[in-house]
Amino acid sequence: MESNQLVSILGSIQAEEKAVVMEVKDNLMIKVVDSSIALLQRWRTVDGQVYVGSNGKMAIIGFSGNPPSNIDKEANASLTPSPYFFRLPRNETEIKKDASDPNIISNIKNPSQLIDDILNMMTEKTSGVVMLESNERRVATSGGFIGIEKLTTFTAHFRVFRGDYTGHWATTGSRLNINDVRNTVKKADEYASITDEVEIDEGKHRVILSPMVFSNLLQLVGRMASAMSVETGSSIFTKVKPGDKIFSPLFTLHDKPLSDLKPIFFDDEGNTTRDKAIIENGVFRTLLFNTALADRHKSKSTGNAGWVFPAPWNLETAPGDASEDDLLDGDGVLFTNNWYTRLQNSMEGIFSTVGRDAILLIRNGRIAGRSKKRLRLAGRLSDMLRNIQALSKTLYPIKWWEVEVPTRAPFVDISSFTVTKSQ
């Protein structure tokens, strides 16, 4: 039935190269404010995109709702000559995958018990969100590929308030585990419960980044790894070649489409996805390519289409060998959460980001207290990644407001980085 619809859309378009991607979603969000329900929102939506290419010309048409009835006319009227025109890979395959969690699907239909469970695990003053997604992703191409995958995800993040003191934590996965949600509240509460205040001076510090903070900064690295970011000049990888040693040998970053965070089996061109290192032991390995950009860079698709902008599916850092206690040895500043990361120069990776919730001063291996003021991390992304001197063994799955691509990240020890504050 579903594949018939895809074939029918493709069949309605007169062009040599064509592809369609559709996502049929049932989602639910439970928004909690001050340990009460502020909003229950449910979605039942269809989103899609069509690629049309002919004689070096191309166009892309997106839709939310039913595909436009005049899609052939519209597509052909939009064709424009472009070096980003590509031919779909010849791949006469039909794939059906079901990686969905029935528990997520049933909770979207009837969330009463989940709501009760969530409210029961709240501290006195907790705000946050539990989002459940059920998605049937469909891809068909003129290369003969038809793929349908059913997947589910859940994301939970909570901010706990102890007076004016706060802690924030997040989790995500493709299977709902209520204990993960409970542990998220617990971790946020742990940071909120640190109430001694200290002054932290501006300047260079040894800094420890929580998985929340590191995941946020890895979003930059993942986006910059897109070959389109190099084309537009918004990537620190613009002048880098595969094989170049650019970061700490302790740092390895993979794009893992097959991760259980959100498994994706084929990209928008019908290429089978595969896990790959973007950075391996500090060495740059590859940009993320779709077919068009791979051709322009004389390379091969990495299975990351996006027809215009190839992107990572799931990011994962290789773990280190340190315990979290090891990382808190000596002196330093632990940033547990951040937001508002912005770049002064994206080709050079000059950025700052604002710490929020608990920013902790570590003295002689102990938490001396939390910063009275909100502090920033400011400097070059490449300096930060070069200065990694240890990573925790444990990785945490993170997705929340400031982390869009599901990411598994450790606590990270940076030997030196600039900390600033507003007066």
Add this chain to the structure above:
Amino acid sequence: MIDKDSAYSDARYHYQRGSSISLVNGVVAGKTSWVSEGYLVRSFNNGLLTVFSSNEPKVDRLIIKSKSWEAGFKPVTPVNKNVIVPQAKPMSDVSIEEKVKMLQEIDSLVRSEKLNSKLIRFNISLLEFIERRAFHNSEGTFSYIERPGLWLRYSMVLENNGETISMWSDELGALGGLELLDKWNIHAELMEKVRSLDNILINGKSPPTGKMDVVVSSLIAGIIAHESTGHPFEADRVLGREAAQAGKSYLGYLAAGKFASEAVNVSDDPTIPGSLGFYLIDDEGVEARKKRLIVNGRVNELLQSRFTAYKMSAEPNGSMRSMDYQSEPLIRMSNTFFEPSNMKLDELIRDVRSGIFLKSYMEWNIDDIRWGQRYVGLEAYEIRNGEVGNPVKYPVLESSTGEIYSSIDAVDDDLRFYAGMCGKGEPSQAVPVWMGGPNMRIRNIRVKKLGE
């Protein structure tokens, strides 16, 4: 679709159509177009707020009894209003080929400029859109608005001896048709920009540091107004509804209502014709009006919804908007700006003995209560003895809202607006806004170098 069993319910049909033509470093990246169409129904029943979004005009009621954060809502008198924003020169009158040609001409012109550095990237895109919203609620309000508009975005990177300067801009955006392209004078703006960046890259020196007077342009006044007045004056943030997302507001922590000088007046006005934030009825059926948020340095009014107004014993003031049919309405800014005075820029600069003129910025951010903020200059110049002088590279203004607002001693008469996207909510909603102001003088404030 209205839920008649609810104490309050509204329904919205939301249609959006758009297209984008881009040149990536001189080559056509093709045309991308999209259409989005669907319905959102919101119900407040048994004290609980529920929302359902679908492409079809369906209602899916969530009947749940639970501890609710909302306390109630403020009713308003129903209205009936239709608004269609005109296009003097309809977008459909010009073919794709001509639009591509126009972008290629701009690209050639920028690349033909003789520079001391090398332009290594130049990207430009023309985005056209049209939005239609039809609204009905349980009070009997009907409203309809059609908003066509354009957005011209560009970015560039220049290089000299391995050092780069990079910028992007989404500041040219408004409602209307292709007549906007003539109004924006794009060729002149881009030539001025590429020359200016070249000058900074080649001739920019390290900025002076320490406490000094800083004159900020209307562009920077706009981002300051947006970030540190607009957002913290959203009543839902003050009440904590966004605490786990975009955060809270310093207004919840201030002991007194005055933290700014007499020269500070900030407003939010959705009724400005042609603005990106234009509407006359908000997304919960309340008539829009100008809100004077800060008057002579004092907190005057917040941006309110029916629900926050109930909690704060205030009145809703037409501030609710949503990104699309999948998004609940939230309290949003429309066009937020510092009000001008009758002074001239010359007068602001004349009595600055040693300081900086911050014309544009790239990196900026603000903390989650909107108190600690940072702007890093892109185009910046020394001021010496009342005259704007040599370019300086990337001075950093990192200060608190209280320090900045209480140190603004004068603003000029040149009110300008800039387009931007404003993010808020969960899932995150980006809505188009204008932000602006006059040029403003900030006395005796700390300036740092990038990297300090």
